[in-house]
Amino acid sequence: MAHKALKIGVVGGTGYAGVELLRLLAQHPHCELKVITSRQEAGTPVAVMFPNLRGRIDLAFSAPSDAALKQCEVVFFATPNGVAMQQAGMLVDAGVRVIDIAADFRIKDIATWEKWYGTKHACPELVAEAVYGLPEVNRESIRRARIVANPGCYPTAVQLGFLPLIKHAMVDLEHLIADAKSGVSGAGRKAEVHTLFCEASDNFKAYGVTGHRHHPEILQGLNLMAGRDVRLTFVPHLTPIIRGIHATLYARLQCNSRDSVDLQQLYERHYANEPFVDVLPAGSHPDTRSVRGSNLCRIAVHRPHGGDVAVVLSVIDNLTKGAAGQAVQNMNLMCGLPETSGLEQIALVP
Amino acid sequence: MAHKALKIGVVGGTGYAGVELLRLLAQHPHCELKVITSRQEAGTPVAVMFPNLRGRIDLAFSAPSDAALKQCEVVFFATPNGVAMQQAGMLVDAGVRVIDIAADFRIKDIATWEKWYGTKHACPELVAEAVYGLPEVNRESIRRARIVANPGCYPTAVQLGFLPLIKHAMVDLEHLIADAKSGVSGAGRKAEVHTLFCEASDNFKAYGVTGHRHHPEILQGLNLMAGRDVRLTFVPHLTPIIRGIHATLYARLQCNSRDSVDLQQLYERHYANEPFVDVLPAGSHPDTRSVRGSNLCRIAVHRPHGGDVAVVLSVIDNLTKGAAGQAVQNMNLMCGLPETSGLEQIALVP
């Protein structure tokens, strides 16, 4: 409680990850929001755009300003892909800690990034420096980082689900499957026909079976866990919920692990000390709503009919642990705050 | 921060108002949950029934026990109607402060109560003592109360919406209309066909046009405000949202108020010092989601085409300001805590 309030800047903040970040920061005991920039909404009070923040955030969006951001200790980018890479270097050089909630610094291989994001990268050298902000994998590096690439929503749910299996060399790495379902907020707050209420409600569909930007990001993470290249089939789906990702993961147990392994124990031990990963009792099926508005990842592991297939169920709130909450968790680590600071809200049920 | 933790008991707690109350109490800085009783679920850990509470509430439901409840300083009844009236007297006599979230103590006229709730009242004398827990009307009495009748959800939204108009004698009291819409959680967590997902989703309907239990409760409150009998047409509807009430209120302005009155100013002044009533700027339309999971009532007032009809839009979260949140607000008042203690969560949007 003796922490001095951190001076915080947010670039962007008009999207869903943005408003979630503002909700968390406004309630964070050690943060003071100094500036929220938006070229398009400059002058609009934040609480006019997001009435849930009335009485809690008095700032208006301001025009982007290097000077104002440089006076912050931490700057979050809650912007479309391709924005942070233009400004982050300047801020890092000025001693500001930077957390990019978008994808600019997630993929180390620049050619791969450029292929999937369709543009030339503006600062490959900063990509090399950036730490991938999945605390359950990179906690110590995050503590020392000047710039953190906050993971994508699918990659968070999928990597946390596979991590114990891969770390302990339990499964056939040639045939991993991630069948993932996302709430509609994952598509952002852009005016588009396919995410209209009348298109997305009372409807379920797969998309991007032929390719999705999160595939290379997940692969990079799984490869690092495995220490070799893995093969993954990744099929994302859109489900008519606002928040939430449910990843259903399939992996074939290695011959030598089949009889001896107790998957339940493996998962419980692996995550025993993690504040934001909750391994459910054997036989459970996590609801996405059990993490709605919370920073938790809830996981259950199954081995149906005692066979050779492990089925892992991993749920997160895509806007919290899958975006803004994880960003705050990274900020806490980078700034020496308690890791759970400002992240202890209980999921809203029902 | 110097407050000692209050010892809290909850009777019931397996319904939606119950889980909301537990969510709020688990995060309340000055409360310690000592006992949660449920005859039916005795022995079940609370977090098994409500996984969002895993790691936050370690208690199991216990069999009802007078002894355990008497050791609490505050006991909430989050039970079906007709339960609290059996036990409240004993607790009040033992010096425990009691808050009934159900309807047993809301209606002063026992015959009316018995007509609408279909059973004989077990302790009319306690009804006479109980304070109606709408802090915006009865704050000082609540501070001194031994037993509080927590208002219903519709009555909260409707009374707060009409209050300034009636208090200032602005409207024709013979022709008040409340067209109210409730989320489905208002019907509770009972297994019933009409609130199944496949019945209630993608559907909208009115119900109870011929009579609803909240009608006499609202009337009692409006009569007290007006100092005379008023006439109210009340039509509740079911809308496919989980949480939220939207009351659309219609009142005819008195001849002598039509020209001079500034309704916007009237509402802003009336509620200027209320921590949980937020009067929106002129021309606004409050979303129910802007109060989702928060204890706020957000209100907008209109006078369409400058005519003689005032239209008031009043929204609350039926489980928070309409039930558990208001109950905690009442507890704060009864126990000398800051009124907003534990009730400052920002609404979850989107």
Add this chain to the structure above:
Amino acid sequence: MAHKALKIGVVGGTGYAGVELLRLLAQHPHCELKVITSRQEAGTPVAVMFPNLRGRIDLAFSAPSDAALKQCEVVFFATPNGVAMQQAGMLVDAGVRVIDIAADFRIKDIATWEKWYGTKHACPELVAEAVYGLPEVNRESIRRARIVANPGCYPTAVQLGFLPLIKHAMVDLEHLIADAKSGVSGAGRKAEVHTLFCEASDNFKAYGVTGHRHHPEILQGLNLMAGRDVRLTFVPHLTPIIRGIHATLYARLQCNSRDSVDLQQLYERHYANEPFVDVLPAGSHPDTRSVRGSNLCRIAVHRPHGGDVAVVLSVIDNLTKGAAGQAVQNMNLMCGLPETSGLEQIALVP
């Protein structure tokens, strides 16, 4: 069954009223779709945009063409407001029957239309000729019409609800109230933020309290019924359902009607011969889903507590009876087909 297939053209057809119209026409026993125009989508097969029509409509959208439309016997405009008025005259002159599902010909007073629709009207003389396509009011005129202005969705539900009360001079015409709730498809298939799934689902709100385009349209209709000017407060709301309107109507019974009138009988008799108005038994509450995908208006009438207020509940599917279905009903009348032809689908429940 001896009817020759009518040659049909559709201008527009890429919105929700459009796809509903195509669904109905593709199943209509006496229609042959000849041309569907869309400037923007020219060349796209209709069934690529709307996969539910695969195998049922083989046409592609074509560029607007006067020649192709003139070869049709009936042309529907399922376009944004302001398009039909540019082309309808030419088609009417060529002997084509025209039905405008948009608003160009609904309001007789040109100044009022221009005020609400924000543009100069291109053919006031055709407005004078156009018949307002509410068959329950104007059936015989529709049979003889060359051009029909298909009513708006709110106006259909509200006018059918008030009609018997006003026709029989039962109510105070100075204080009519229509509290109406619409599904999100009423806002159309435009890419806009406020109708995104994450904005509109799990949320309820009023809008347009200060003014809505359907207000003058409803007033015009009620005035004609009453033979004098009436006063109406109209408050539309957005409810998270795809299809459906629920209008809750309030009217004060005239002193002299209070004792004698049997509202139930009044409604049943008034609508006894209407194929698409179904008066429910006394005490009923119609679900919007009970008319989902059907051309019916279902109505219940109440007099709460035997008082002086009549409450009418009126539901339609905004895309069917509130748009495309009523347009087909009008076509049937104009072309001498059985009025119910192609409109007998049973509502989809659940």
Add this chain to the structure above:
Amino acid sequence: MAHKALKIGVVGGTGYAGVELLRLLAQHPHCELKVITSRQEAGTPVAVMFPNLRGRIDLAFSAPSDAALKQCEVVFFATPNGVAMQQAGMLVDAGVRVIDIAADFRIKDIATWEKWYGTKHACPELVAEAVYGLPEVNRESIRRARIVANPGCYPTAVQLGFLPLIKHAMVDLEHLIADAKSGVSGAGRKAEVHTLFCEASDNFKAYGVTGHRHHPEILQGLNLMAGRDVRLTFVPHLTPIIRGIHATLYARLQCNSRDSVDLQQLYERHYANEPFVDVLPAGSHPDTRSVRGSNLCRIAVHRPHGGDVAVVLSVIDNLTKGAAGQAVQNMNLMCGLPETSGLEQIALVP
């Protein structure tokens, strides 16, 4: 049109498959509903329970009566599991064609059936005779059947999805995966907490990972296709839509098929003559809503990144092709009617 109307009886009919069956039969050109039985609802007019059927079905539910059912030509059982096996024998003996929409006759191995359905089977000999009613596999046997076991919803979507791959020996039969998502109506119209609106909406979860009744039914079907035992991991999920199943199927291509096979062509050819299976163009992702209320199964087949995994997306309406619609299709076949008779409704979009 020269067909004489078939006399139809329905046993049960108060659940969701029941009301869907009634909707289809009421619109079927060659059927006459003679009797609808329900012990519990005897005397209630069908249209009082299901107002969407007002004016279309005038029957009331009647008490079960062998005599009345024996006068029918076709009897559908839309009952809970375990009812049809008590009565079907008597009807078959009386020359009535029987279609069981429940599970009593689906599984040939009686011990397996008894294990999963938890009761002793009442007429194993009729199980042996019953034809599994998947027309795309058993069309000719269905034509000659006296009794048809209508397939489950998941089994329909999964079997139609895998059929071409297995029939043409394309895939590793040891590692089939079916990740299936169902709308909530699949759980039926029973009053249960877990399918309440407030439990199932804005939520997504897996269930039954450790075992589901449809697993042995699917296995039986796949084994017959393959001519040997296959191994299948089946994970069902609950998604907040009313109607619809989306099965995402994963299968490993055999080494020798990888280079040469054109999966798109394989599927298109296999289903070229099927009236109710629609293979979408390469690269497609079928929406569940594209089959809402229709009897179609829409399928897309993918081979992500040209690898060795085939991904099949298969959607049906669980109440139509997955229950009542397929039952009518079976009736059409059994009775010599056109297979598509009464089943040509276009899916309701939006």
